[in-house]
Amino acid sequence: MHVALTGATGFLGLRLLHRLLDTHGSVTVLARAGSGSALDRITRFFELTGAPTAFTAGLPARLRVVETDLSLPRLGLSRRTFQKVADGLGAIWHSAGSINLEGDLPELRRTNLEGTRHVLELAAAGRRKPVVHHVSTAFVAGARREGVAYEDELDDASGFENAYEQSKYEAELLVHAWSRQHGRPAVVLRPSILVTDVPPHPELPSHPLMVIERILREARHAAGPTSQGQGRDTAASGGRPEAGEHGPRGPGPADRPRVRAVGHPHGRLNLLQVEHAAEVMVRLAGRTPSGGVDTYHVVHDRDVPVPTVVTLLEELASLSIDLVATRPDAPSAVEAVLDFYPGLTAYLAHRRRFDDTRVRALLGPSGVSAPVGLDYLRSGLNPRAGALQESPRTPPRASLSARPV
Numbered sequence: 001m002h003v004a005l006t007g008a009t010g011f012l013g014l015r016l017l018h019r020l021l022d023t024h025g026s027v028t029v030l031a032r033a034g035s036g037s038a039l040d041r042i043t044r045f046f047e048l049t050g051a052p053t054a055f056t057a058g059l060p061a062r063l064r065v066v067e068t069d070l071s072l073p074r075l076g077l078s079r080r081t082f083q084k085v086a087d088g089l090g091a092i093w094h095s096a097g098s099i100n101l102e103g104d105l106p107e108l109r110r111t112n113l114e115g116t117r118h119v120l121e122l123a124a125a126g127r128r129k130p131v132v133h134h135v136s137t138a139f140v141a142g143a144r145r146e147g148v149a150y151e152d153e154l155d156d157a158s159g160f161e162n163a164y165e166q167s168k169y170e171a172e173l174l175v176h177a178w179s180r181q182h183g184r185p186a187v188v189l190r191p192s193i194l195v196t197d198v199p200p201h202p203e204l205p206s207h208p209l210m211v212i213e214r215i216l217r218e219a220r221h222a223a224g225p226t227s228q229g230q231g232r233d234t235a236a237s238g239g240r241p242e243a244g245e246h247g248p249r250g251p252g253p254a255d256r257p258r259v260r261a262v263g264h265p266h267g268r269l270n271l272l273q274v275e276h277a278a279e280v281m282v283r284l285a286g287r288t289p290s291g292g293v294d295t296y297h298v299v300h301d302r303d304v305p306v307p308t309v310v311t312l313l314e315e316l317a318s319l320s321i322d323l324v325a326t327r328p329d330a331p332s333a334v335e336a337v338l339d340f341y342p343g344l345t346a347y348l349a350h351r352r353r354f355d356d357t358r359v360r361a362l363l364g365p366s367g368v369s370a371p372v373g374l375d376y377l378r379s380g381l382n383p384r385a386g387a388l389q390e391s392p393r394t395p396p397r398a399s400l401s402a403r404p405v
């Protein structure tokens, strides 16, 4: 059965492609037009993450790249090419999307909602009736911060933390409507927050924790010199003593500017290794679909405590974060900058759990992954010495990955 994949150059899509190539001789890559050669970018990913040379050398023969724009009718393809691609498919994986947690709703709808509509139209046009595998997110559960989110639930009763969540929720509604209208099966895969221990590299896609780290750093810089570790931000320090001397590696924990962030000390977040998520998704796709929409929470069996995430962010942004119940009345300069990202900081207050009974029933304990700890997360966020300076097209560095992808 021939498969097509959207978003194959993305953080998750690259891992999905890797897993799909385990079982498929070739894959049609529906890449974004104007983003540079998808084949080169995909090849570079496999080089950087330690894939065997024979594997990367075989990619040009195994990948058929079709340049598309998700936001356009017929994915921006001519009528003829659209039909030809559709007729060649036995399954279509839709992983492309915008994960811009700071984006506005119209922008996110263009990619996440209209993009899904156009992919579903491609699936509807195919004479072999390709099965749709739609990559959604566990965060369609929205702004309900406590309790349990179940795989069968899909409602907007609690609203959303940000426009990203809403656009993904609306895309799932579309998949349900499409399945009903055409009497066709669809598989909805809802991963939680995806992470990796592969260090950042300019030629690799970024991931959500990197975005949060960048925002914290920018907030610190935007807030000016008082927040640069040269003294406490007095509004946030509550009159505590001024910082002492800095060590050779910059301010130590006691010297960092303090920031109050709304969050829950018993909060927890679900973080899952991206490689494991891709493996679970492809295994789930191997099951015979029920005929309607089958939805799966692709999540870790153990949540990460919010204080662990806070420790990580404190280290990376050289801040001290105090979790508080409500937004401070007189925000410090750094806190005022962070207030621009309410849809992001909200996650520190989350205490809900994602139920994945259906996945466990199908895959058993082998669906469970290794713990996600501080060292693992540090590795995926700290650029190793030299890795960021590596010039493009240099041979793969063994240090980027301890093991093949």
Ligand SMILES: NC(=O)c1ccc[n+]([C@@H]2O[C@H](COP(=O)([O-])OP(=O)(O)OC[C@H]3O[C@@H](n4cnc5c(N)ncnc54)[C@H](OP(=O)(O)O)[C@@H]3O)[C@@H](O)[C@H]2O)c1
Binding pocket: 006, 007, 008, 009, 010, 011, 012, 013, 030, 031, 032, 033, 035, 068, 069, 070, 071, 094, 095, 096, 097, 098, 099, 111, 135, 136, 137, 138, 168, 190, 191, 192, 193, 194, 195, 205, 206, 207, 208
């Ligand atoms: N990352 C996570 O933690 C996470 C968690 C839950 C769910 N998800 C879902 O997983 C999916 C993949 O996320 P990701 O982390 O891989 O995101 P990503 O790294 O940002 O990759 C997005 C992919 O979509 C493509 N794309 C974006 N706009 C497009 C357009 N207009 N036309 C064609 N292609 C377009 C991008 O192409 P270019 O490379 O050319 O830009 C890229 O291949 C998304 O649907 C996301 O909602 C992700």
